[in-house]
Amino acid sequence: MSSLTNILYFQAGLGILANTFLLCFYTFTILGHRSKPMDLISCQLTFAHISFLLTGGDNWLAVILESLNIENDFKCKAIFYISRVMRGLSICITCLLSVSQAVTISPHTSLLAKFKHKLKTYIIYAVFYIWFFNFLVSSHMLFYVGAFNNVSETNQMRVTKSCSLFLMNYIISGLIFTVTTFRDVFLVGVMLITNAYIVIILFRHQRHCKHLHSIRHLRVSPEKRATQTILLLVVFFVVMYWVEIIISSTSLLLWMYDPVILTVQKLVVTAYPTITPLVQISSDKRVINVLKNLQSKHTHIYIKYYV
Secondary structure (H helix, E strand, O other), X not given: OHHHHHHHHHHHHHHHHHHHHHHHHHHHHHXXXXXXXXXXXXXXXXXXXXXXXXXXXXXXXXXXXXXXXOOXXXXXXXXXXXXXXXXXXXXXXXXXXHHHHHHHHOXXXXXXXXXXXXXXXXXXXXXXXXXXXXXXXXXXXXXXXXXXXXXXXXXXXXXXXXXXXXXXXXXXHHHHHHHHHHHHHHHHHHHHHHHHHHHHHHHHXXXXXXXHOOHHHOOOOHHHHHXXXXXXXXXXXXXHHHHHHHHHHHXXXXXXXXXXXXXXXXXXXXXXXXXXXXXXXXXXXXXXXXXXXXXXXXXXXXXXXXX
16 A cells, blocks of 8 residues: 555656646746647646646645645545546547647648637637636535544545545536536547548648658658647546546445545546656647756856866
C-alpha cells in the first residue's frame, strides 16, 4: 500500500511540475501576442490539470488546509468540489481541443472551413460556457460530501481517511448520474467522431503528398505533428476514462471503502493530467526551442563562472 501511495505522489508531483512549466509558457505566449488558437485551450487544460492534481489525489491541498487549521467539513467540500469541476473541465477542454484541431486542418471545401476565420472568438465563448457549466453541474458536491462521521456509517461511504460521500435521494442521484453520463458519453462520442475525421484528412493528405514527392523527402509539418499529438492524447484519455469509470462504478455498487482500490483509482485518474504535458512538451517545437535556449544559457553561465 505504501509503495502505491509513493507512486501516486511521484506521479502527481511530476504532473504538477510539467503542467506548471507549460502554463507559464502558454501564458507568456498569449500575453506576447504570438499565440495560436490552440494555445488558449492548452492553457486552460494545463491549469485544470494542475488544480486536479492538487485535489484529485487528496494530496497537497489537503495538507495546506490542515496546516491552516481549517475544519474537516469545509476541507472535504472544497477538495472534492474543485476536483470534480476540474475533472469535468478536463474532458470538456480535451473535446474542444479535438474539435478545434479538426476545424484547423479541414480543407477549404468542407463545411467546417467557415469557422476558421473566427475560431479564436468561438474558443473564448466555448471556454466561458464550459467553466460555467461544470461549476453548476458539480455543485451537488457541496451538499453531499463532508467530514467522515463514525456515528452513522450506513448513510455514508468513506472515500478518504477524513471525508465521506453521503447517501443521496434516488431522484437527485438519478438526475446527477443522467446529466454527467450524458455529458461524458456525448463528449467522448464527439472526440471519437472528430478523431476519425482527422485521421481521414491526414490519410488523404499523405496520399496526395506521395504523388508529388518521394517518400524520402516528406517532412512532418507542424500542423500534422500537432494533429498527431492531439490524436494520441484523445485516445489515451478515452482509455483512461473508461478504466476509471469501471473502478468507480464498482466502488459505488459495493458501497465500501477500500484503500487499495481507491489508490489505484487515483493512479488511473491522475495518469492523463500527468502524461498530457509530457507529450505536449516533446511534440511542440516552440517548447523544445525554449528548453534548448535555457540549456545553452545554463551551460554558458557554468562555463563562465566555473571554467
